Amino acid sequence: MSLSPARLERFARHIVLPEIGGAGQVALAGKHVVLIGLGGIGSPALHYLAAAGIGRLTAVDDDVVDASNLQRQTLFSERDIGHGKAVAAKRWVSGFDPKLEMTIHDCRVTAENAPALFEDADLVLDGTDNFATRLAVSDACVAAGIPLLSAAVGRFQGQVGAFAGHRAGEACYRCFVGDAFDAED
Template structure:
């Protein structure tokens, strides 16, 4: 794949970075990424990927915009209330970068369909709002051998972790959270700017991983304290009894 003159101009500030260059930019274009959730996390991740020139973005979200979303989901406007988040995210990508192929999937991802929806992708970013979905996505990524970045934000705390089969996200949280009725930001609240911070960090982690920038962060979760404004990395050990990756 060779970049056109227009693309060379568009991505010039990537290409002049010695850590990225033309090789890294081509890796972005060749990447096929799933974004699970077009909410607060997705509202930062999707523009970052479209701007960076990720070749294919699949956006999975069966929800519609609600008024209470708007304080943390700047992809949407007041006039969008009641409309599909995934479809609106597609329109945003098309307006920003016509070189990027975006595909909306208006389905709820779960343990039954996760493997089918995630297959044939290189990386998944999960910004969903419940543990049942996160664990279904993680288990499917382990099964398919796909890199997973899990990103979450609630109240004033954020978490972003990169998992490559083993250890997996289930090693981090265990089996106790498979139910869908666990607490989320709807019950606990979240500062709007926090989701953007966490989503941007997740996008940066993804782009670094694709281009091979910096140290490999697989098996680490980065925890952000929004009150102290500090990041802290935690190494996650593999659980040999993990029902997802224990035999991987």
């Protein structure tokens, strides 16, 4: 895979960094990230993943944009109110970088649908707001052998963790939080 002249120009500031270079930018263009949740965490994450040159994004969220989302969910604008977050996110991506391949799913992640949603993913980023989904995402990542970045925010507190529970001796999100949370939390 190589980058077109337009892509070279677009990502020139990455390419001049010795830690990334041309090979790193090409590697990013070949990666598939699954983003679960397009709220206060997923919304800015989508901005930065798209700007970094990730080649393929899958976004999963069953929520609808509300006016109260606009002060913290930077992906959306007033025209998106009442529309699905996944649909609005795809509209934003198509205007920002039409070359970025994006798939959307207007659903919640469950143990049943996660394997199909995470197919061919190199990384899953979970920005959801409930333990049932976080645990389903973690379990699916372990089963599929996919690294997981998990982030959560509540008021003035937050947590972020990188998990490689699919590797021997490494922890998963469920290992981190335990079984103290009911599947309905």
